[in-house]
Amino acid sequence: MAKNWYPIIDYSKCIGCLTCYNFCPHKVFEVGSDGKPVVVRPENCIELCRGCQRICPVEAITYFGEKK
Numbered sequence: 001m002a003k004n005w006y007p008i009i010d011y012s013k014c015i016g017c018l019t020c021y022n023f024c025p026h027k028v029f030e031v032g033s034d035g036k037p038v039v040v041r042p043e044n045c046i047e048l049c050r051g052c053q054r055i056c057p058v059e060a061i062t063y064f065g066e067k068k
């Protein structure tokens with residue numbers, strides 16, 4: 001349960017491959033009407049997990065809560 005940590009998708013980079021959606025076991029993402037993932041359950045995200053960021057092919061994912 002992480003209110004202080006959840007993914008932010010840069011839609012200018014995202015190609016809608018849904019790799020992140022298919023990977024995350026915690027149902028943080030749903031698929032939006034445009035076919036791109038939407039962060040719908042940020043509270044399900046695991047603090048400091050970077051699983052979806054690592055597998056995104058275009059580096060479109062950053063995190064709310066990460067230090068710059």
Ligand code: SF4
Nearest residue numbers: 024045046049051052
């Ligand atoms: S950081 Fe981990 S828990 Fe959070 S959305 Fe990505 S894969 Fe899921």
Ligand code: SF4
Nearest residue numbers: 014015017018020056
């Ligand atoms: S893995 Fe990256 S490019 Fe693919 S849908 Fe997720 S954010 Fe978009």
